[in-house]
Amino acid sequence: MKTRSIALMMMTALGLYVGVTHLTAQIIGVIVAGDKSRIAVPDFRGKGAAAPLMNTFNETVWNDLADAGILDMVAKTNYPLDVPQAPTDLKPPTVINGTQVRQGMWLTDWSGPPVSANYLGIGNVDVNGTDLVLRGWLLLPGLADLRTAQAFGNTYFGPTTQDGARKIAHEYAADILKQLGAVSLAGSKIYFVSDRSGNQEIWSMDYDGQNQQRMTSHRSISKMPTVSPDGKMVAYATMANQSWQLRVINTETRRQMTFVNPVTSTIATPEFAPDGKKLWFSMVINESPLQIVAANIDGGDRQRISNARAIELSPRINPKTGKEVLFISGRTGHPQLYKMNIDGSGVEMITTGEGDVANPSWSPDGKKVAFAWTRGYDPGNFNIFIMDVATKDFVQLTRQNGSNENPFWAPDGTHLVYANQRGRNRQIFTMLADGKRVKQLTSDGDNQQPVWTKGTN
């Protein structure tokens, strides 16, 4: 097995759990995936006109399952040579004089070593007229009886094209993930900042980078987007009026909603409270350094939360409890991560005081925080870290390859989106919360400050 003694990330099939074992402050742990369910998915075969589409099909199923981050994909090199294409290919062994005698392929080929799979995906693809027809099953090879071992068996249809092969592969993989309790990211959206139109504007895209669209047209500097919990509002800071202001827009109509800005030199880092009724942000109050403030979402009933002689910003409220606030403060002279109660009491620094810290983002379960930190590197060289807020144990997910900033947790609690800068431009990437399966979503212009929302459904 993997080296469990230093295993820091543990994921189960039913929802990811990132458990961080105790760390001495000096040691940056190595992230090792362990305790995930193992799945074997041998290549499906295709008949006739389906045959040339099978590379696309098999690759798509594999990637969808691997990208979900909740499964340990058993390498195909460990699979038996004989692969069933349907449950009917499997023959239970018979017992003769007390010994089991093989009658052909059987589930134990997959449940025993070296495959040791908890799950087995099998099937075949055929062509019926113009339709591509997939018959796909999910089996539990550890069970003795073929009928109870069958988690599901479904038929999928698509056109006999590469796109058709991808479509039925996505549908089959989605059924497997649904069966295993994964939260689907389909329909989720990422808002971000891009300067590809010539100015920094707020943009949106699908979770996989498709459908990139510009949301604002201030032709100024507009950034730091944040989404309301229901996905219906985006707030951001803009210099469109010659000084910094916050704006709130409806994500569907893209129309501006009422927000009365205070008269101040700088206002920034908005954040919706989990109940969607308050907007938190930071602003300069009577020439103070940026301080944390909460107001109604129309800007009324402004209430000062922090009262320090240092820059304080990026308030982020625990999405689960609504009671703890993480924020960045420059009280030590360099920005660090702090925690306080919702009323501003109980302020506590939770990073070590080293380097610069930025961009806290709560995990959806309200237990962990992802953030950017220059710890161990020169100023300006950020990496993504995850910390267990209760124990303050942390792990480093990225290791240079440019500066990595703006981590934001996906609604599934399994993925992160972030910005990486190599050279002049930043680009937006996603990865699993263990730092694996890195994918680039943007490539046009400079792109940063992504925030991920489950959408308006």
Added chain:
Amino acid sequence: MRRTQLVVLAIALAFTAACKKKTAPVAPQAAPVKEASTVQLNRPALTATPRIDSFTAEPARVERGQAITLRWATTNAETVTIDQGVGTVTASGNRQLFPTATTTYAIIARHGTLSDTRTVTVEVTAPRPVETAKPPVTQDSAALVRELTSQLQDIYFDYDMSDLRDDSRRAVNTDADLLKRIFAADARVNFVIEGHADERGSAEYNLGLADRRALVARDALVQLGVPSNRLRTISFGEEAPVCRESNEACWQRNRRAHLSQVQ
């Protein structure tokens, strides 16, 4: 008119309910009274949101030290508040204020979760100097302002810092003298102090840091006698670098407060 009718109706209902209460002691105390009057009074509100009928400031432009009057009228509001320290106010009314700087007042009328908002801005100008009328701006003074402006120096800062170093104090001294001469030469020009940061901190923190740098530079200039009403600050964070290389020489050039003329 309508309002008085409603009040009369409410009082009438209250009396009716109160009378009933007397004759039927088993009825729940007070509650029916409240219900009856509330329902009647609020009926129009069920079909209409709180509305601000008017919100004005007179005059819209004053010199510092002069009074302005805010006037407002609202319909269907449970609470009406005005920001900038005015607080909760009556549904309609007026208030005399003495703004010290250009101020935007916002009024919010609320009813339950519904609200209506309006703003009005009062432009506050510096008091006119009591002495003689300004000298007319001549070609010569325009050229002088251009020349003096070109001599203004950027004020530099250390990484993550907004304190003035010795060399930046010297720059502030130079700039204070130049600004005083510029303002004397042309009464119309004002300056914006832009705060900037290098690319290395986070974009968010840099916005706060650059705001500090602009304010520190402005305070130092004002202490040296530069009129504060002709200076405004703005933070550009790391968004407007003068130099785009990744080395200390370049970062230092970007960690600055920069004076920029506005009309």
